[in-house]
Amino acid sequence: MKNTQNQKTGKFSATAQRMLDLREAIFSEWEKRVRANIEHARDLPHPLLINTFPAYFSRLVEAVSPGFPRKIATDTNTIAIEHGGERARLTNYDPRAVIAEFQHLRWAILDVLQKHGVHFSADEFYIFNASIDAAICESATAYMLTQSAFREQFVAALTHDLRNPLHSIITAAELILRTDDPEKIRELAGKVIENGHRIDRMTKDMLDCALFQNGERLTLNLSCFDILELAREVCEQAAINSQSRIELNGEAAEGWWDRDAIKRAIENLIGNAVKYGAHDEPVKVHISPQHERVTISVHNKGDPVDPEQMESIFQVFRRTEAAKSGNRQGWGIGLPYVRSVAESHGGSVVVDSCVARGTTFIIDLPVDARPYQGTPTLNSLTK
Known part of the structure; x- marks a missing residue:
């Protein structure tokens, strides 16, 4: 970051420059807090955990610099949106975890800066908080939209897969009505039972997984x-x-x-x-x-x-x-x-x-x- 064109042109404010200097300390503190407080983050590999946060941090630094044309960190970019979508696709996060990691970023930045004697001006503090709040909103929304898409795909796949055994049951039942052959009836009845059990297993799996996803343990015999x-x-x-x-x-x-x-x-x-x-x-x-x-x-x-x-x-x-x-x-x-x-x-x-x-x-x-x-x-x- 120290060799970016922005720095060469001197557009970063003194506070922004100190944020850049303390960047690694900030991310180290943030990772420690996230792993300690967000269950699903504890075992994530570092590259997956850090995700788009370095890119977001760079925009945050730009936003608190008066000479840089960026109102808040999420202005004219989709970094926070992509982050929320990736959390939905690649982790076990829920919306609260997505929100919490930005909250931990807020306090990691403030605490590290304070420890090193760096303080935001009133305008910088407003932009800083507005940037974090906007990122929370965009990431959480993207997470939930991605989850919704997953659920729609799930329902479509479930409907398709349930139709196969249902079709087999209906076809076998119709053929039973058209034959008097005991052996043929027995064979077709077996297909009805087999496909009925298949639907029952699929339904049980779905209900048990829904129960488990809500944090409830399966009832075991x-x-x-x-x-x-x-x-x-x-x-x-x-x-x-x-x-x-x-x-x-x-x-x-x-x-x-x-x-x-x-x-x-x-x-x-x-x-x-x-x-x-x-x-x-x-x-x-x-x-x-x-x-x-x-x-x-x-x-x-x-x-x-x-x-x-x-x-x-x-x-x-x-x-x-x-x-x-x-x-x-x-x-x-x-x-x-x-x-x-x-x-x-x-x-x-x-x-x-x-x-x-x-x-x-x-x-x-x-x-x-x-x-x-x-x-x-x-x-x-x-x-």
């Missing part, structure tokens, strides 16, 4: 069972349904979990691996108990998850660019549901993906989930 046997059951059924090669290995792992929820989570991960994996490579499922925990890993070869997408694939309404641009159907609820199941059991889910290793999703659970039913979920911490 805990029982003691062997998760390896459950995984074997899911793998066998998935191999039949998808006509894919699915390999299961690992050790027996008996513990206390919700059988139906874990089953649906494994089904989602295998379905995801079949959908996005290389068709000539097997999907590999592995069960590993250790240190009073158990991991369920599902691995596939094929195109890796884009690193920029890893922050958002566990969020409701999100689908990766590969899913949007390809012919694969889906409505962005499977992986968020997996996360809700894992965290409601006191565990977690992670993804490891690159060209060389392929893609692996790992559910990590305590062997006994009973003691963790009162602990908060990640989403509840920000409510």
Whole structure:
């Protein structure tokens, strides 16, 4: 910033120049406060966390300089708007987090400047606050508009995907009315039941994810069972349904979990691996108990998850660019549901993906989930 043309032409005021000199100290203080006070910011990589703030800061410096033709920092640019959209697309932020990080920027700037004996004039202080307030408004609005767009896409995808099993049910029912063949009736009735169960699973996933996104833990029906046997059951059924090669290995792992929820989570991960994996490579499922925990890993070869997408694939309404641009159907609820199941059991889910290793999703659970039913979920911490 020190070599910009603006500085060469001497347009920056003395206060603005001191802001530039203290820029790194300001951002260091801001990052410390944001990571300490905004839950979803704590584990964000620095480049993703800092986002458009350096560009915004440069405009803020210009705005407080009387000789520079900029009324406030957001004047004649879309930096704050882009920031809000990126927070919606790439993070787990909610609107309050978007607002809070600008509030932390306000106080980080004021505190660092005061510490170094720098004080705004009345006019500078007015412009400074007007700039921060405008950025808050524009970023929060952009965030909510982006979220609204995600929801519209979600509803459109949901409507499309629900129509397929509904159409199958209606077609089978109409054919039943036209035949007296018992075998044909039995076959068609099976299709009605199969597609009815499919709609029921989709609806359950959607309702559970909506509950989890509101900060509420899933209601679990805990029982003691062997998760390896459950995984074997899911793998066998998935191999039949998808006509894919699915390999299961690992050790027996008996513990206390919700059988139906874990089953649906494994089904989602295998379905995801079949959908996005290389068709000539097997999907590999592995069960590993250790240190009073158990991991369920599902691995596939094929195109890796884009690193920029890893922050958002566990969020409701999100689908990766590969899913949007390809012919694969889906409505962005499977992986968020997996996360809700894992965290409601006191565990977690992670993804490891690159060209060389392929893609692996790992559910990590305590062997006994009973003691963790009162602990908060990640989403509840920000409510």
